[in-house]
Amino acid sequence: MAERWCTSCHAVGPGAGRATDGAPTLQSVADRASTTVTSLTVFLRTPHDRMPDLSLTREETEDLIAYILSLRRR
Structure with missing residues (x-):
């Protein structure tokens, strides 16, 4: 799903390189x-200028x- 929805702006895989447009x-x-x-749920449900409403x-x-969250380095 991340491949379909996120790759136009974000690098999505574990250890992936730079994202585009500062995303x-x-x-x-994940590492923050x-x-x-909760924070991700709120973020994904709230429209943002630089992120489309998915x-x-x-x-x-x-x-x-x-x-x-599975990408979080332990």
């Missing part, structure tokens, strides 16, 4: 101390969040 890599998002299920279903949102 953070999903790895860097402030990144939680209109994700609840299940898609949960799956995307699970993927992002």
Whole structure:
């Protein structure tokens, strides 16, 4: 799912290189101390100037969040 929705701006794979247009890599998002299920849920459901409204279903949102958090380096 991340490949389909996120790759136009974000580098999505573990250890992926630079993202485009200054968008953070999903790895860097996952590694932030402030990144939680709640913070990602709020972020993905709130429109932003630089990020399109993805209109994700609840299940898609949960799956995307699970993927992002799986990238967190321990």
